[in-house]
Amino acid sequence: MFDQSLQTDYAGTRGPLFWLALKTSTLTVLTLGIYRFWMKTRIRRYFWSAIRPGGIALEYSGTGVEKLMGFLVAVVVLAFYIGVFNLILMFLSFSLLNNNVVAYLASFVGLIPIYFYARYRARRYILARTRWRGIRFGAESAAWSYAWRAMLLWLATILSLGIYLPRQIFRLEKFRTDRTWYGQQKFCQTGNWKMLLRGARHYYIGLGLTITAGLGGFVNQSMLGLLVLSLPWLAIGFVHLRVTAFRRMTDAKRLGNDIGFCAHPRTGRVLGIYLLGYFLVGLCLVMSMVLLILIAVVVMVMLQSGALGYDSFGALFSGKGKSAEYLVYVGIALVYFGFFILLGVLRQVFVTLPMLRHYAETLEIRGGHHLATIRQRPRDEFSEAEGFAEALDIGAAI
Amino acid sequence: MTLFMDAEMPVFADFMDGDAAVVHRVRVALEDTESGKVVYLHLTEGEPVKWSVRDVRRLRDQAGRDAVTYGLAGEHPARLVVRDASLNAELGRLCPHLDRHNNTPHLMRRLVILSAAAIASVALIVFVLVPKLADQMAVLMPAKGEQALGDATFKQIREALAQNSTTQLKLCDAPEGKAALEKLVARLLPGTDFPYDIRLHVLDHKMVNAFALPGGHIVMFRGLLNEAQSAEEIAGILGHEMGHVEHRDPTRLALRSAGSVGVLGLLLGDFAGGAVVLFLTERLIQAKYSQGAEAASDEYAHALLAKAGLPSSRMGDFFRRLGKKDKDNSLLSHLASHPDPVARIAAADAANTVADDYERVLDDQEWQALKGICN
Numbered sequence: 001m002f003d004q005s006l007q008t009d010y011a012g013t014r015g016p017l018f019w020l021a022l023k024t025s026t027l028t029v030l031t032l033g034i035y036r037f038w039m040k041t042r043i044r045r046y047f048w049s050a051i052r053p054g055g056i057a058l059e060y061s062g063t064g065v066e067k068l069m070g071f072l073v074a075v076v077v078l079a080f081y082i083g084v085f086n087l088i089l090m091f092l093s094f095s096l097l098n099n100n101v102v103a104y105l106a107s108f109v110g111l112i113p114i115y116f117y118a119r120y121r122a123r124r125y126i127l128a129r130t131r132w133r134g135i136r137f138g139a140e141s142a143a144w145s146y147a148w149r150a151m152l153l154w155l156a157t158i159l160s161l162g163i164y165l166p167r168q169i170f171r172l173e174k175f176r177t178d179r180t181w182y183g184q185q186k187f188c189q190t191g192n193w194k195m196l197l198r199g200a201r202h203y204y205i206g207l208g209l210t211i212t213a214g215l216g217g218f219v220n221q222s223m224l225g226l227l228v229l230s231l232p233w234l235a236i237g238f239v240h241l242r243v244t245a246f247r248r249m250t251d252a253k254r255l256g257n258d259i260g261f262c263a264h265p266r267t268g269r270v271l272g273i274y275l276l277g278y279f280l281v282g283l284c285l286v287m288s289m290v291l292l293i294l295i296a297v298v299v300m301v302m303l304q305s306g307a308l309g310y311d312s313f314g315a316l317f318s319g320k321g322k323s324a325e326y327l328v329y330v331g332i333a334l335v336y337f338g339f340f341i342l343l344g345v346l347r348q349v350f351v352t353l354p355m356l357r358h359y360a361e362t363l364e365i366r367g368g369h370h371l372a373t374i375r376q377r378p379r380d381e382f383s384e385a386e387g388f389a390e391a392l393d394i395g396a397a398i
Numbered sequence: 399m400t401l402f403m404d405a406e407m408p409v410f411a412d413f414m415d416g417d418a419a420v421v422h423r424v425r426v427a428l429e430d431t432e433s434g435k436v437v438y439l440h441l442t443e444g445e446p447v448k449w450s451v452r453d454v455r456r457l458r459d460q461a462g463r464d465a466v467t468y469g470l471a472g473e474h475p476a477r478l479v480v481r482d483a484s485l486n487a488e489l490g491r492l493c494p495h496l497d498r499h500n501n502t503p504h505l506m507r508r509l510v511i512l513s514a515a516a517i518a519s520v521a522l523i524v525f526v527l528v529p530k531l532a533d534q535m536a537v538l539m540p541a542k543g544e545q546a547l548g549d550a551t552f553k554q555i556r557e558a559l560a561q562n563s564t565t566q567l568k569l570c571d572a573p574e575g576k577a578a579l580e581k582l583v584a585r586l587l588p589g590t591d592f593p594y595d596i597r598l599h600v601l602d603h604k605m606v607n608a609f610a611l612p613g614g615h616i617v618m619f620r621g622l623l624n625e626a627q628s629a630e631e632i633a634g635i636l637g638h639e640m641g642h643v644e645h646r647d648p649t650r651l652a653l654r655s656a657g658s659v660g661v662l663g664l665l666l667g668d669f670a671g672g673a674v675v676l677f678l679t680e681r682l683i684q685a686k687y688s689q690g691a692e693a694a695s696d697e698y699a700h701a702l703l704a705k706a707g708l709p710s711s712r713m714g715d716f717f718r719r720l721g722k723k724d725k726d727n728s729l730l731s732h733l734a735s736h737p738d739p740v741a742r743i744a745a746a747d748a749a750n751t752v753a754d755d756y757e758r759v760l761d762d763q764e765w766q767a768l769k770g771i772c773n
């Protein structure tokens with residue numbers, strides 16, 4: 001049989017996503033945040049269903065209820081950990097060392113393994129609730145060993161002033177990929193970290209210039225001027241590294257022996273989506289705030305002229321016009337929450353959606369006919385969902 | 399009877415059985431049978447798959463209008479993707495429960511129980527476990543550690559109360575005023591049996607308040623000095639705060655808030671402006687000791703005053719005046735937060751053993767110097 005290549009279609013559009021995101025985030029504010037678990041669920045359903053490898057959409061099957069329950073469990077565990085742990089640290093730090101620097105440091109360091117643990121668990125939950133062609137994805141339970149590894153690799157990255165980063169990216173990705181399943185077939189990350197080096201050269205140039213500027217700054221203040229050049233270089237080099245790393249590592253992934261992948265996202269396009277996206281987000285925010293201020297001015301003028309049934313403008317601030325005063329509070333609250341709602345919604349529409357489109361449309365699956373041999377895997381109950389990530393507020397963007 | 403689409407006008411759809419990752423091209427037919435209407439999915443070979451219209455569900459929040467994905471009620475992973483608009487319309491007409499998705503009623507009950515349990519557990523941690531542990535630790539903490547804790551807390555409070563974030567609130571230290579203050583403390587605590595060096599500070603702030611911090615720090619605000627009408631009133635208040643120091647109340651409180659502030663941050667953290675809420679909550683918690691602790695400190699103050707030959711009824715005068723004033727700026731005041739001011743005033747009056755011709759703690763000049771310590 002010849003090699004069958006599956007292209008990926010993308011069906012997401014701005015309009016429906018905008019209304020879905022606006023509706024769900026408004027509900028989230030109105031329910032004091034409780035609806036956010038359903039909001040996340042519904043937005044994921046939309047994004048997943050927009051990605052159609054070989055013409056069949058991905059499906060997200062998570063629920064809001066299980067997310068809320070997972071969150072509650074995580075809050076109790078973390079409340080115990082943070083409450084008691086902080087207290088003991090504070091006591092020991094003051095009793096033995098007569099200061100609290102160690103306590104602050106330790107309570108921060110103590111959260112780092114939990115952060116990586118939560119990240120891995122959230123990824124496992126999302127995979128367990130993702131289906132394609134009716135077959136579930138899955139990940140093995142390895143959150144603590146992931147946390148341990150991630151901490152060591154990050155430590156190496158920091159101690160090496162960032163030089164170790166490509167190797168860290170590869171090793172963590174390999175750890176995750178080698179524990180990922182589609183049905184009863186396992187993924188495998190082939191290749192090695194050296195294949196990321198070609199895409200890392202701009203990152204290294206930026207890094208080198210930044211370190212030079214930093215060290216030179218001790219000797220001669222004017223060396224710090226180099227940062228103007230080196231920091232943007234470093235930032236763009238970093239994005240380029242991430243994009244090419246994604247490309248190379250996806251190309252080197254295997255599902256079973258016979259199914260491969262081919263990804264070709266482009267750095268220029270990714271940067272363009274970021275820049276244009278955030279420009280549009282900013283533009284829309286400014287325009288809607290201007291509109292709100294205009295409305296407020298009109299309301300004020302109408303109040304002053306008595307058109308709304310209030311005696312005078314002065315009553316608004318004299319304390320006599322109680323209901324007018326509430327009107328002002330409601331207005332302020334509307335602007336405040338409206339701003340954050342709109343920011344989140346616009347970001348989904350102008351940044352996340354086009355970014356997913358780019359990554360989806362440039363993804364191919366090679367050897368698609370071998371998929372027919374892949375069987376279903378049992379459901380991973382995973383009752384805690386992504387509660388820890390939610391409680392620590394490190395949930396993914398979507 | 400065939401309801402829709404016979405063999406002459408076949409309509410096809412993509413079917414996945416939820417067992418293998420294969421997309422089957424199936425011919426869809428809708429038929430009336432004895433057991434109700436059924437969707438028949440004819441595979442290229444073998445028996446057709448039958449879906450009762452009552453069990454058919456439509457996936458929600460899907461992108462793209464060109465295709466509709468159907469599944470079955472419950473967790474069954476089989477899926478049918480229909481791209482034919484007229485078939486989608488027909489399915490919409492015939493399937494009565496297309497959008498009924500309450501497949502988790504058992505979870506809802508668990509959710510209610512779990513929510514109650516979670517709230518109870520967090521409350522238990524914040525209000526019982528952390529305070530109990532803090533109380534134990536406060537007793538075990540060496541005096542040096544308490545002093546360090548007090549230094550750190552004092553610095554934080556000065557920073558928090560300052561107008562801008564880069565400075566600390568001004569300390570009042572006019573020399574004559576300080577001398578008067580030292581004289582006052584010497585009268586109250588003539589012996590050396592007090593466990594800490596008392597470190598008395600006056601802060602340049604209009605709040606009518608005084609409070610104690612771990613390790614012997616006692617802090618008064620300028621507002622308190624302005625409000626007081628005699629040095630004896632100040633002596634009473636200092637005595638009360640010394641009581642708190644002696645009983646290690648501030649150490650307990652500081653340890654408690656170290657534990658509960660972290661938890662509150664976790665609970666409130668991801669609301670916008672969480673830091674403000676956090677700060678206020680912390681302050682409110684800090685302003686209050688238990689009724690028992692307040693009463694014990696008052697008794698301690700009465701005893702100190704009696705030993706120093708000063709009347710405790712002056713303390714009562716001060717609270718009487720404070721009570722008459724508007725409670726507007728007493729929100730954060732530890733002194734005004736006493737649960738029962740009437741009983742407190744009565745206790746101060748009743749404890750008084752000193753006649754009216756007592757030796758004044760400060761003369762008029764010294765008293766004026768103390769009041770002007772911030773100038």
Ligand SMILES: [Zn+2]
Pocket residue numbers: 638642687692695732
């Ligand atoms: Zn008190």
